[in-house]
Amino acid sequence: MARRILLEIVGLGLPAATEMLDPITPQYIADLITWAAIGARTIESQTHRQMASGLSMPVGYKNGTEGNLQIAIDAMRSARHPHSFLGIDEEGRTAIIRTRGNPWGHLILRGGRAGPNYAPDKVAEAVAVLRQAKLPPYLMVDCSHANSGKSFQNQEKVLKSVVQQRVDGNASLIGLLIESNLCEGNQPFKPGRAKLKYGVSITDECIGWEKTEELLRHTHEKLGRE
Secondary structure: OHHHHHHHHHHOOOOOEEEOOOOOOHHHHHHHOOEEEEOOOOOOOHHHHHHHHOOOOOEEEEOOOOOOOHHHHHHHHHHOOOOEEEEEOOOOOEEEEEOOOOOOEEEEEOOEOOEOOOOHHHHHHHHHHHHHOOOOOOEEEEOOHHHOOOOHHHHHHHHHHHHHHHHOOOOOEEEEEOOEOOOOEEOOOOOOHHHOOOOOEOOOOEEOHHHHHHHHHHHHHHHOOO
């Protein structure tokens, strides 16, 4: 089912991105993925660092849930090197996987328990940390999660701040993540499809389709002047 959906998306000429959560899944869908992320809760996992070292696309590494950047820095450095580990081959058989390392890693700022980290001073601190670690000084900002206080209404504020930073000349900012769905907000999961509202997230709060379009057009207008 995942491959069918991805084939339709890619067939439209639209690149697809995803968080690589399960280390087995990439063998079945990686050829259809343009960009991948390692999440804040798996960033310390050696299994995910090994997996990232073998992915054939750029990978973003989120800072930890506490807001600690060093965890993501360590993951980036680890994944840049070759690894050997137990996994499955393209035929689904158990095998020793040997990777070449992935040099296309970058940081994702998603905030933490100490608060957001998308403001200009926090971005500058992150760039300084990357340079000190001798890593490419490029990063993305997650407009949701701790940067938005988990409130979908705040994603717009984060996005517009980061876009303006880029317009003002900060070339270290290379992208944004927003959480969107057909309808805004979220809902608790209830067994039985009839009890759920179609197009509303059952996990994190999301902005709706109209707001997503509005923010994408705003971003295009602002960055088109660069």
